[in-house]
Amino acid sequence: MxxxxxxxxxxxxxxxxxxxxxxxxxxxxxxxxxxxxxxxxxxxxxxxxxxxxxxxxxxxxxxQTYYKLSLAGNCPDSVGAMARDLFAGGCVDGDVALCEAALSVRCFYKLCSIGVDFPTNRYGEYVGYQTDHDTAGRATSVGxxxxxxxxxxxxxxxxxxxxxxxxxxxxxxxxxxxxxxxxxxxxxxxxxxxxxxxxxxxxxxxxxxxxxxxxxxxxxxxxxxxxxxxxxxxxGVIGRNLTEWQFGLASLQPRWNVSGTYMQVLPRFVSVDDQGVEHEFVTDYYGDSARALSMIFKKGYQWPFDVRKIDGSSLIDLLVYRENILLGRKVYLDFTRNPLDREPVWDNLEPEATRYLQAAGACFGTPVERLLHMNAPAYELYLNKGVDLKKDRLEVAVCAQHHxxxxxxxxxxxxxxxxxxxxxxxxxxxxxxxxxxxxxxxxxxxxxxxxxxxxxxxxxxxxxxxxxxxxxxxxxxxxxxxxxxxxxxxxxxxxxxxxxxxxxxxxxxxxxxxxxxxxxxxxxxxxxxxxxxxxxxxxxxxxxxxxxxxxxxxxxxxxxxxxxxxxxxxxxxxxxxxxxxxxxxxxxxxxxxxxxQDGDAHAGVIQETRYDPATGFQCAFRPVRPLPEGGGFFETVWRSYRENKNID
Ligand SMILES: Cc1cc2nc3c(=O)[nH]c(=O)nc-3n(C[C@H](O)[C@H](O)[C@H](O)COP(=O)(O)OP(=O)(O)OC[C@H]3O[C@@H](n4cnc5c(N)ncnc54)[C@H](O)[C@@H]3O)c2cc1C
Missing domain, CATH: 3.50.50.60 (FAD/NAD(P)-binding domain)
Incomplete structure (x- = not known):
């Protein structure tokens, strides 16, 4: 240089x-x-x-999850299967999906070799877990x-x-x-x-x-x-799928997703209007507290707002949005008190919630007590950032998380x-x-x-x-x-x-x-x-x-x-x-x-956005590039690899 x-x-x-x-x-x-x-x-x-x-x-x-080809146990997996799962996201170019699957192991092992401490079992297998839109337990994490x-x-x-x-x-x-x-x-x-x-x-x-x-x-x-x-x-670079973002419930101070256990312990959702009046808007909406609590529980593992679930757990996001954006109220999660100030009737929740909370031995006390019992690090995480969920409320909103x-x-x-x-x-x-x-x-x-x-x-x-x-x-x-x-x-x-x-x-x-x-x-x-x-x-x-x-x-x-x-x-x-x-x-x-609902109506096309200084931004759809078959005959691949490393 x-x-x-x-x-x-x-x-x-x-x-x-x-x-x-x-x-x-x-x-x-x-x-x-x-x-x-x-x-x-x-x-x-x-x-x-x-x-x-x-x-x-x-x-x-x-x-926090890292997604790669499955590398443990007897779970059958292949580059092709992973590419298909990526491609199934809709509006994805198949050739790019295949590359992301093909190089996932190479990139993952590089990270391991430079000291990113992904966990292995005693045989050295990188054991994985299943994440959303995943068919083969490909997820791993260092915490x-x-x-x-x-x-x-x-x-x-x-x-x-x-x-x-x-x-x-x-x-x-x-x-x-x-x-x-x-x-x-x-x-x-x-x-x-x-x-x-x-x-x-x-x-x-x-x-x-x-x-x-x-x-x-x-x-x-x-x-x-x-x-x-x-x-x-x-x-002059072309944009694509600029419409597609992920939104979900997160706290504002500190900025952090309130997914998983934060929802499964069933906190009280409360909004405060400009007169200082509190509204317990989630239970108010449902009228039936068991249904409200079941939806809050589900929100734990259905974190992103998903329009296919607006009759289910994503209704919680809409209720928060209404309080916050339409009514101009601040919205909080309160872990110090149970919704409606009474302990949930555990057997009345949807069976998966009852089963999970019973298995976790968490059918007791207040939300923060359940949090400390089920996932103390989740409590400590906020404590380390200056928020004590034993006494402080957490301000939340429906937030942008990923483009x-x-x-x-x-x-x-x-x-x-x-x-x-x-x-x-x-x-x-x-x-x-x-x-x-x-x-x-x-x-x-x-x-x-x-x-x-x-x-x-x-x-x-x-x-x-x-x-x-x-x-x-x-x-x-x-x-x-x-x-x-x-x-x-x-x-x-x-x-x-x-x-x-x-x-x-x-x-x-x-x-x-x-x-x-x-x-x-x-x-x-x-x-x-x-x-x-x-x-x-x-x-x-x-x-x-x-x-x-x-x-x-x-x-x-x-x-x-x-x-x-x-x-x-x-x-x-x-x-x-x-x-x-x-x-x-x-x-x-x-x-x-x-x-x-759009369903899959536009899953086969990518929306492109181009800028022209004279006319501004313009959009058009183009078909996705198909998923290549991949693989190949070794001798043929090797010959061209010797010529140009197959970089063309
Ligand atoms: C709360 C949250 C949870 C997430 N969880 C997961 C997860 O579990 N798994 C997963 O796969 N992904 C997750 N993501 C997404 C993932 O973390 C990001 O997509 C990824 O870290 C982006 O990395 P990056 O290197 O592309 O960009 P970044 O890490 O954002 O780096 C961008 C860099 O560009 C620099 N920069 C920007 N603009 C300019 C400019 N004009 N001039 C000079 N420099 C500039 C910035 O300073 C920065 O150094 C999560 C994201 C969030 C917000």
Whole structure:
């Protein structure tokens, strides 16, 4: 990597010239850089807006899951069977699903060999458990913070190889020319970094920027994760399945999924209105407390909001949404008291709940007493984060947790923009449903595949930096003009970020009303056009926020375009309820929740979203690429492998 400092348009700019830039220091980004280096492409660096930021490093769950081919006991499994399960998620490209299955063992064993401590039995088998949408017990875990352990071990590999990591560099533009990625423009918000702008002139970009978490207010992503999907779309990268997110119940302080035992101990759901009046809205709704408690129990293992279950456990999410978003009340889980202040009549619950709680010896006391009995670490987890469930209530909401869609990729995780490789959650390799844990597998596989391709096919130095500035100078100037227009004595970036996130949660979260989405989409168009007039910055920090806000607005606009397009053609599916006046409605709920099920009607197509500076975002469906048969005749595979490693 070569570094020079130049003056461009009167501004000092650090210019780095090298083969490959990896963006992001999550489990995906670190693996991409490490693998590139191991495969011989050593002219690589990592750029991140914060080495300790991102989802992998900072999040987890009850038992954070990693999904891979089954490797223990007599459970029959195969690459083909795993690929079929991934493909069955709907709207998934079959060739990508096959790669994710084929490389799952290689990537998993790499993690084991670098010290991620996945448990084995005394014979050395990696024993698994079954996760959702899984047919073969493929899930494993190192505990609540699996992705953090992965990130830490991969980071050690990168540091051992002395791969440069440029911290506090926020990507603010993906530079492209004639259908090819040419580099990146970064802004350095910290006073330690001078010059404040850096340009990366490179052949390849591995874009491991994670999910575009920053677009929602109600979110269980770590606050440090915002994503950068809008910048890639702006540069011409195609988005796919942008409508598909996972939403579910999570606490807001700290941000954590309240799945599993937190629900199975049957806490009291309570909302508080602006007069301070409490409403025990779940039991109020059902009238029958046994039914209410059975649904709360089910929510424990049916965590994501799923429109197919709105007559069952997902009704709980809708009730929370109504209190929170429609009635403007704060919603809490109270573990100190039983619902309706009386011990449940255990035999009246649905049989599976009664059986489970009896088997666990937990048919007694208050919710927190049951929690301490059944899963004390779950209690301690909150205690360590400053919340004592013995006395504190937990504020919850229906939160965004994962983007199943993202940027479109081929079997080498290259996008339509040549030299640009979205990986990890930034790449939308999943469809409507995905097996739990498959996101972490997809990140490792995508980063390995892109590294293999780059090392084999995209070698060498880029054209000189002067050429990049000539070809992409206008893109840099446009960003600077936008930044300049925001300069003021005061800053309002935080207010704008709060406002646009709240709007997106209200109209484009788990419940989507086309009219309301249209209104917000128009507001965003106005904001994007008049960005410099509306947004005010007065220092380097607020300017960094303004750049993030711009990316958020682009991403929100792309997602809303996709949602509005889908609402015209399809109905509710996955974790998204599209409201329609002629829909069906569970009794006693607001008309907004009336919907029809899409079923598999669109499972065979992928919705693509493209950006054109003149016309904005446009969507269209294309058929999914079919699931290849896989396998092959060894001698034939070996011959072509000797020629080109079958990387073509
Ligand atoms: C609560 C929760 C529980 C989860 N549980 C599971 C589970 O059990 N199993 C599973 O498989 N998945 C799970 N997931 C999903 C999974 O954790 C993520 O999909 C995965 O960690 C994403 O990894 P990544 O490397 O792609 O991105 P991240 O880890 O999010 O990293 C993104 C990186 O990009 C950087 N970055 C972003 N924007 C910019 C920019 N503009 N400029 C420079 N740098 C930038 C960030 O600083 C960060 O370093 C869960 C997610 C959540 C929120």
């Amino acid at each position: 070569e570094k020079t400092v130049i003056t461009f348009e009167g501004e000092a700019v650090a210019v780095y010239t090298l083969n490959t830039v990896v963006v992001g220091t999550g489990a995906t980004g670190f693996n991409a850089a490490d693998t590139l280096y191991s495969l011989g492409q050593t002219d690589v660096c990592i750029v991140t807006n914060g080495i300790n930021r991102g989802t992998s490093r900072n999040t987890g769950s009850d038992k 609540p913070l699996t992705s953090m352990h992965m990130t830490q071990q991969l980071e050690q590999q990168v540091k051992a190889k002395a791969i440069p990591i440029l911290d506090r560099h926020q990507v603010v533009a993906v530079l492209s020319h004639n259908g090819r990625a040419r580099g990146l423009l970064c802004y350095c918000e910290s006073a330690v970094d001078r010059p404040r702008y850096a340009v990366f002139n490179c052949q390849n970009i591995v874009f491991a920027t994670g999910g575009p978490a920053g677009i929602y207010q109600m979110s269980v992503y770590p606050e440090s994760q915002t994503g950068a999907t809008g910048l890639a779309l702006e540069a 199943n869609g993202g940027l479109d990729v081929d079997v080498w995780w290259q996008s339509n923009l040549k030299g640009f490789f979205p990986c990890g959650e930034a790449a939308g390799s999943h469809g409507v449903f995905r097996p739990g844990g498959s996101a972490l597998n997809a990140g490792q596989v995508g980063s390995t595949r892109s590294a293999q391709y780059i090392a084999a096919r995209c070698q060498g130095a880029p054209s000189p930096a002067t050429q990049l500035l000539q070809d992409c100078g206008d893109q840099i100037r446009a960003k600077w003009r936008m930044a300049e227009a925001t300069r003021s004595n005061t800053a309002n970036t935080k207010e704008w970020i709060d406002r646009v996130r709240a709007d997106m949660t209200r109209v484009g979260g788990a419940v989507r009303n086309p009219q309301a989405m249209q209104t917000v989409a128009q507001n965003i168009d106005h904001m994007l056009t008049d960005f410099g007039k509306e947004v005010k910055t007065n220092d380097s920090v607020s300017l960094g926020e303004a750049y993030r806000l711009y990316d958020m607005l682009l991403t929100q606009r792309a997602c809303l375009t996709a949602m509005l397009h889908f609402a015209q053609h399809g109905n509710s599916r996955g974790s998204a309820l599209y409201s329609r006046p002629d829909g069906q409605l569970p009794p006693g709920l607001p008309a907004l929740f009336a919907c029809l």
